[in-house]
Amino acid sequence: MLILLKTICFGLWFFMMIQLILAYQVKSRQSDLFSLHLEDPTQAEMQIYHSLRHLRPEVQLNLEISEYHPACSELYFIASCISRKNPSISINPSWLQGTTTNDNGYSAGGKTETFLNK
Numbered sequence: 001m002l003i004l005l006k007t008i009c010f011g012l013w014f015f016m017m018i019q020l021i022l023a024y025q026v027k028s029r030q031s032d033l034f035s036l037h038l039e040d041p042t043q044a045e046m047q048i049y050h051s052l053r054h055l056r057p058e059v060q061l062n063l064e065i066s067e068y069h070p071a072c073s074e075l076y077f078i079a080s081c082i083s084r085k086n087p088s089i090s091i092n093p094s095w096l097q098g099t100t101t102n103d104n105g106y107s108a109g110g111k112t113e114t115f116l117n118k
Contacts, residue, residue: 032056032058032059032060033059033060033062034051034055034059034060034061034062035062035064036048036051036061036062036063036064037064037065037066038063038064038065038075038078038079039069040071041071041074041075041078044075044078044079045078045082048061048063048078048079048082048089049082052086052089059088060088060089060090061086061088061089061090062089062090062092063079063083063089063090063091063092064092064093065079065091065093066093067093076091079091
């Protein structure tokens, strides 16, 4: 009887350990990327918050700022302040990406969504 009780306890403990190991494994999530090209420093914060309001939780917001823009440092400051509050925002310089933007200011490459009106 004691051997049966120890076997049941060991089986229960082993089952719980396997479930804990499986629960803590990092699962690779596929997330969509929404690229937003920032041009105007006066409208940048509004554009970012408007985009965040309409994105699904699994979508990552990618802010593109051109190095050749006259207000580059101001745009970086605005984007970095907002990205500290929201970890799903990434800031990528658009001159390294080699991407082009369409008339709406959104990246033409990759998987993008264009639901904002200009």
